[in-house]
Amino acid sequence: MADLKKNWGILGAGVIASKLAKGINQTDAAVLYAVGSRDVSKSQDFAREYGAEKAFGSYEELCQCPDIDVIYIATPHSFHKEHTMLALNNGKNVLCEKPFSLNLQDSEEMLSLAKSKGLFLMEAMWTCLLPGMKKLQELLSGGAIGQVLYMEADFGFQEPFDKNARLFNPQLGGGALLDVGIYPLTLATFLFGKPKKVTANARMGQSGVDELSCYNLEFENRVIANLSASIAVETSHSATIYGTEGTIHIPADWWLMEKLIITNGSKREIDTSYEGSEYTFEVQEVCDCLFNGQTESQTLPHDWTRGIMSLMDQIRADIGLVYPGEVLTEV
């Protein structure tokens, strides 16, 4: 009988793992089969809450489980490489949370291991897979606002300082850039490609990571993007693209892509909302790729991940953000 569903395992039972578990449960092609935590009682609670058949007390046991088709890596950034390699070395396909790793060099090692093993690997940048992103691309390429000259987007929220928390702790890859700056950078590069020029500025906090960072990108077609990210102040959470004939505004929270407001002579709203969780789209994409025997997604290919990691390496070099034990190579 044909393999109709893919069995998922979740590695790390934290905040985003719970959200993805709901997304898996809302996707017909996926089954939440197992969860692995460093603490077996935590994985048992998680399995009970989200209906997983198996609960493991270590990541190793999860990755060794023969009945899992794909493992979702939901640990802090600084562990993405180690845990992705663990899953791949156990013959598992992988969906890895964003940022894919701390730097491009680590990403290259992960991608090369997946390639040598013939396994599927994708970065969990779900925003790119939403219907609203496709609609936005269609509008821009169809000239709905003329020639695009400028865009702005931000992702900033105010988090109380805690030197041990994931967002502030350098050991866990803390800072605004890798956590949320990646979203506006993704929007700009997904729409306009690889920037030819990048400058950045940051306010570094007391734990040594960027609590606020701003990025100015210039693209081949001379589009300029002004982007920002923060874990110290709340920002607008909106994005706007400006063309010679009008604008497209994506209201808060823009990364959910639920509505596009286009002003080009008149003003109209395009409803791009969807049923259920925003995470179902990435779950569906992974399942589709696995059913089709693909080892990378066409929407979020390995080269896309390389591009965004290289861009963040450049920004980090500009703002002087180096993580413990890391040597940043020339980009």
Ligand SMILES: NC(=O)c1ccc[n+]([C@@H]2O[C@H](COP(=O)([O-])OP(=O)(O)OC[C@H]3O[C@@H](n4cnc5c(N)ncnc54)[C@H](OP(=O)(O)O)[C@@H]3O)[C@@H](O)[C@H]2O)c1
């Ligand atoms: N795509 C999105 O929308 C989205 C949203 C939020 C976060 N994320 C990404 O998801 C990743 C996890 O974020 P989160 O907010 O879910 O984090 P979190 O709640 O802190 O959970 C991370 C989990 O990782 C495991 N872990 C392993 N080693 C750890 C260590 N030394 N310290 C802390 N946790 C450790 C823990 O699971 P066990 O205790 O069960 O082993 C923990 O629950 C990050 O890379 C983040 O960028 C993505």
